[in-house]
Amino acid sequence: MSSITADSSSAAAGRSTLRGVLVAFASYAVFAFSDASIKILHGVIPSYQVAFIGALFGLAAVPFLKKREDGWLDMVRTSNRPLWLLRFVCGATGAICSVIAFTMLPMAEAFALLFLLPSFVTILSVIFLKEDVRWQRWTAVILGFVGVLIVLRPGFRELSVGHLCAAIGGLAAAISIVINRALGSKEKRISLYGAGLFGTLIVSGFLMLSEVTMPTPTQWIFLASYGLLGAFGNVLLLTAAQMAPANLVAPPQYSQMLWAIAFGYLLFNDSIDTPMALGIVLIIFSGLLTLARERKRGTPLPTAVAGNTQAALATAEDEKGGGGA
Template sequence: MPDDRSAPPPSADTTPYAGSVAAASAAPPVPPVTPRPARDRTGLAIAMMCAVSLIFAFQDVFSRMLGGAYPPVLVVMIRYWIFALFVIALVSRQPGGLKRAIRTKRPLTQIARGVILALEVVIMVEAFVRLGLIETHAVFSVYPLLVAALSGPVLGESVGWRRWTAIAIGFLGILVILNPGGGVVSLTALLPFAAALMFALYGLLTRHVSRDDPAMVSFFWTGISGAVAVTLIGIWDWQWLAPLDWVWMICLCVCGMSSHYLMIRSYEMAEASALQPFAYTQLVWVSFLGVFLFNETLRPNVVLGAAIIVAASIFTLWRQRQKSA
């Protein structure tokens, strides 16, 4: 949007001659008022992202509690119903409302994004129940490296040797977490990796559709198509929740809505590259909650592997920012 402060006043005569005549009889000039610089809200955005990470951690706690008592797809289905209502309410308040949000130039890709994300959430809840919060998130933190690795074949972007090296180091961190020499690796341990792969693909498709559709259109299709997809497979496992479990479900939905709203607001205030490193604080919260609420064990190899993955991911994000600059 053009800045009207850079234009002359509507009544001003900007020809040189008129300016010299006016200067002879005009009052002493008033010093120009320097416009106040735009307020840097990066600090507030970072604080909000840290809050989002904490809320996400509690969201995962409620997901694990409910996923241990009910089919994960049922938990995700009810959660998506509430999320879809939240999306509709939020989008309706935007310019153009629902009519604008429905119009997309890439409907098939938008539907695919929503379906992939919904299935990824189901897999994550299953991983929470089988592996625990700590190990699930330790492996899932590799998704930025998967985004970098897949950006070439999916979006046609070039990935230099430095980022490929960081990707290789990140996968080394996964091996440290899984500890294949310990003889405890199972297919269950690959669940969070599959979820990370799906989330990376979702992120790349989001960047792809952003070339033609605004963010609110993508947000609308994410909620609606995901809700439809998970309902088609989850409605067959329907059962009523116990009264106390409905309380946990409400807490889960409140966490989901508030975290997504705060995340949207934080990305409006600062660049994603500045915020992403602070999203890893979720690993800290998840580790704390996993140990004290579910008696999970924080094994040294998991801590070391997660540190390797996070360091490689932050380096990859930094290289992407340098390349964009």
């Protein structure tokens, strides 16, 4: 009887894990649609205004991320104010830079640079957390940067502010993840989410004082799509992390590249040449290799890469616990 019970429990756990992975794929698809909404606006709305409105809609995710024991003031409470404020700044920087990147660059190219996030996390973890990083992870970092050089081909093609902003967006998200690791289990997820959300609202709101563009009804639809889909993606990602281990929830993020290529071809007349395709493959391989090494070491995994950089913290607390709840 105990054997039958154990088998049933194992089968149920397997089904839950599979559902969690499928929900993770769904969440990253939702993030890709959110990012496509930015590009559809074609830069007619200032980037800081798009980030501000997106953060306003991002408040819709708070009731789902908030646990019963959490208070609303926990969004601004913290065990380490300097690191919370750094997360505040990174949230605003990442959101604004990601909007600029998706506005100015082909979606696949923007994602290729944002996918440097795992490499940035490795470098920052060595510098600030004194993590022991061995040759396998350094190999992954080098492959990632080689892939970026192949994609960008500096000296052979013109680079823009969009490329710089995509790299800064990935770096800002990486700093946020290192902050999460440094704080450990002392910080509530709702506090980390609040830091990024309020950072984007306040910094973008301040920048909006110089210029505000009144969106048309159609533009409001895409602004709402950007913000609400970003919030919905965070909720789905949290749900996935509760159903499956974090080491299975993180890798599906690279499916966003397939969505980016599809959107680029169908909606924005983007094209990918052979060198860019090779560079993208190297960057994705670098990220997957990093995830594999960190899974083996039991290190909290870098999470979602998206224009909505709050995604990187949607499952923060679950990862601190070492996997799905």
